Amino acid sequence: xxxxxxxxxxxxxxxxxxxxxxxxxxxxxxxxxxxxxxxxxxxxxxxxxxxxxxxxxxxxxxxxxxxxxxxxxxxxxxxxxxxxxxxxxxxxxxxxxxxxxxxxxxxxxxxxxxxxxxxxxxxxxxxxxxxxxxxxxxxxxxxxxxxxxxxxxxxxxxxxxxxxxxxxxxxxxxxxxxxxxxxxxxxxxxxxxxxxxxxxxxxxxxxxxxxxxxxxxxxxxxxxxxxxxxxxxxxxxxxxxxxxxxxxxxxxxxxxxxxxxxxxxxxxxxxxxxxx
Amino acid sequence: xxxxxxxxxxxxxxxxxxxxxxxxxxxxxxxxxxxxxxxxxxxxxxxxxxxxxxxxxxxxxxxxxxxxxxxxxxxxxxxxxxxxxxxxxxxxxxxxxxxxxxxxxxxxxxxxxxxxxxxxxxxxxxxxxxxxxxxxxxxxxxxxxxxxxxxxxxxxxxxxxxxxxxxxxxxxxxxxxxxxxxxxxxxxxxxxxxxxxxxxxxxxxxxxxxxxxxxxxxxxxxxxxxxxxxxxxxxxxxxxxxxxxxxxxxxxxxxxxxxxxxxxxxxxxxxxxxxx
Numbered sequence: 315x316x317x318x319x320x321x322x323x324x325x326x327x328x329x330x331x332x333x334x335x336x337x338x339x340x341x342x343x344x345x346x347x348x349x350x351x352x353x354x355x356x357x358x359x360x361x362x363x364x365x366x367x368x369x370x371x372x373x374x375x376x377x378x379x380x381x382x383x384x385x386x387x388x389x390x391x392x393x394x395x396x397x398x399x400x401x402x403x404x405x406x407x408x409x410x411x412x413x414x415x416x417x418x419x420x421x422x423x424x425x426x427x428x429x430x431x432x433x434x435x436x437x438x439x440x441x442x443x444x445x446x447x448x449x450x451x452x453x454x455x456x457x458x459x460x461x462x463x464x465x466x467x468x469x470x471x472x473x474x475x476x477x478x479x480x481x482x483x484x485x486x487x488x489x490x491x492x493x494x495x496x497x498x499x500x501x502x503x504x505x506x507x508x509x510x511x512x513x514x515x516x517x518x519x520x521x522x523x524x525x526x527x528x529x530x531x532x533x534x535x536x537x538x539x540x541x542x543x544x545x546x547x548x549x550x551x552x553x554x555x556x557x558x559x560x561x562x563x564x565x566x567x568x569x570x571x572x573x574x575x576x577x578x579x580x581x582x583x584x585x586x587x588x589x590x
Numbered sequence: 591x592x593x594x595x596x597x598x599x600x601x602x603x604x605x606x607x608x609x610x611x612x613x614x615x616x617x618x619x620x621x622x623x624x625x626x627x628x629x630x631x632x633x634x635x636x637x638x639x640x641x642x643x644x645x646x647x648x649x650x651x652x653x654x655x656x657x658x659x660x661x662x663x664x665x666x667x668x669x670x671x672x673x674x675x676x677x678x679x680x681x682x683x684x685x686x687x688x689x690x691x692x693x694x695x696x697x698x699x700x701x702x703x704x705x706x707x708x709x710x711x712x713x714x715x716x717x718x719x720x721x722x723x724x725x726x727x728x729x730x731x732x733x734x735x736x737x738x739x740x741x742x743x744x745x746x747x748x749x750x751x752x753x754x755x756x757x758x759x760x761x762x763x764x765x766x767x768x769x770x771x772x773x774x775x776x777x778x779x780x781x782x783x784x785x786x787x788x789x790x791x792x793x794x795x796x797x798x799x800x801x802x803x804x805x806x807x808x809x810x811x812x813x814x815x816x817x818x819x820x821x822x823x824x825x826x827x828x829x830x831x832x833x834x835x836x837x838x839x840x841x842x843x844x845x846x847x848x849x850x851x852x853x854x855x856x857x858x859x860x861x862x863x864x865x866x
């Protein structure tokens with residue numbers, strides 16, 4: 315999927331919502347625990363209830379791998395299920411990987427071959443050769459951590475360099491040409507919405523993946539105000555506030571309503587901003 | 591295991607060698623492919639041939655997860671096998687993880703509960719709250735990426751801050767007090783041996799995990815010269831040059847000889863430097 319197709323999906327769905335599948339075996343309704351792959355059963359029901367309102371899903375790999383091989387199996391089943399039933403939906407592995415070239419090649423294999431994600435989140439700390447193996451795959455993306463939504467973002471990401479730039483700016487500026495607008499997007503937390511405008515100046519045409527709406531407190535309106543470009547250029551993620559909105563047997567229905575609510579809000583913002 | 595016990599193991603074994611289990615299904619001898627968990631079969635033979643010469647093993651998680659659930663099962667089997675048969679050996683998950691607190695907690699669960707590693711390598715980019723969940727575990731360690739051995743290390747790790755420090759220095763200086771010398775060590779590539787002396791000044795008492803000996807070209811003598819402290823404070827890793835030294839049915843025997851050779855060299859360096 316390229317940049318243009320992503321925008322086409324946004325226009326078709328009148329949505330730029332990504333739902334984070336942070337599927338925690340401790341938090342899902344207990345009746346699902348009787349299955350061999352409870353995370354998959356949970357995801358399947360959430361996906362069927364929300365797919366019409368979203369353009370992307372973002373499973374958080376930590377939650378699957380913490381259950382060992384069975385968790386990985388749930389992840390595989392989830393991705394196969396979505397790819398088959400909803401082929402237009404963009405699938406992001408939230409994995410924050412990145413290592414020396416020889417190892418990154420294996421991480422790319424994991425998320426692009428073994429499991430057919432469209433994108434994987436990567437940590438830029440190890441530099442260019444740690445990201446290139448991912449960029450060798452046609453039609454696959456990396457989402458590079460730039461500015462994260464947690465408090466710890468203050469510790470290193472905001473350090474000023476002697477070139478009078480903050481580290482996250484240098485990372486964006488240098489890495490943007492390692493690929494193109496069709497295979498690199500950047501992660502910028504919604505809790506720092508006003509900084510989005512400044513980041514937009516560095517990367518006018520790249521997609522930005524924005525976590526932190528919902529449980530982490532970011533505002534959708536602010537994100538669009540500061541982060542949009544002419545094709546929107548935004549994918550906004552919400553995880554816990556949708557998938558854990560309800561802990562009863564009706565959890566999927568409630569997740570559907572919450573997703574619909576967010577999509578409605580997005581539709582209005584897309585129109586107000588003359589994007590659609 | 592604490593700092594003192596690690597040093598005790600170094601003295602007992604007259605070795606500070608860690609073998610990286612970068613077990614690649616494409617590279618292991620083909621006769622192993624008939625097993626359900628070929629990576630485990632390979633590791634078991636390598637471990638039995640090398641355990642007497644090493645103080646640590648470091649499976650590289652990318653190589654296991656690229657094979658999905660079966661790869662993760664091989665990883666689990668490897669760790670259980672080593673823990674049972676060689677309980678003194680320190681087990682490092684080379685995973686380069688790190689995410690918001692809620693997610694890092696799941697990664698810590700993966701590598702400290704689900705699979706009982708002693709340590710996990712982590713990426714510091716997301717700051718303090720991304721590392722603290724790992725530090726809550728008693729007797730477990732993080733190995734924080736400081737200065738890596740790849741070319742891409744030049745891209746961001748060497749950036750100068752306005753405080754006239756390079757990023758990797760700031761990371762070490764700030765993070766060292768988030769835990770103690772008993773649960774934080776730092777990853778510093780052997781290809782930058784002369785910088786080890788400067789890093790030693792910032793962290794005189796911490797262990798440093800040094801990858802990059804062997805296939806990546808670092809020199810053991812230089813590493814000890816510049817990186818040692820009074821208790822050595824070094825764990826030196828070698829992966830490919832030991833485990834893939836021989837591709838025949840005798841691979842384990844050859845790995846054993848290579849490990850013995852390195853341990854001999856380490857024994858001499860430990861004596862020359864009055865560490866033992």
